[in-house]
Amino acid sequence: MAPLGGVTVQDHVALAEIELCGELIIAASAAEDRLSLESIDQVLRVGETRTEPGDG
Template sequence: MLACVAPVSDAPPHATRPRRPAPSGSRSGTPARRPPATTPAATRARQAPLTAVRKEQVALAEREDIALAEIELCGELITAASTEPGERLSLARIDEVLRGGT
């Protein structure tokens, strides 16, 4: 029976990776951070996804408002139907309920 075993090393795994040369002006092996771009095009590029997300949120809120209004109207129709003596509401009574009359 053969067993596959990785060679054992006393060095930690990160010590075996080659280090990148330090860029000029940097004291460690990590690259220096660049300051964020402040040009108008760069600013618009950073804000564009947020604007798209905000538009989506507004559209969702508008759809929610419409759905809630429709639910309220359905509730009013159900209430009107439960108080009506006949089996069905007349078209005139439906119009009256939907227009806000009671």
């Protein structure tokens, strides 16, 4: 249900979490065995440097 007045509110953190969960589900379904911790970290991009809006 859309808010009154046609205003759309987006939670960018929640959207990013949903995207990462989707990527993890895809990786897990494509794997022949359980994902290793290293594979999970790679899918979730653990350790990557992130730039915040306004940086750079």
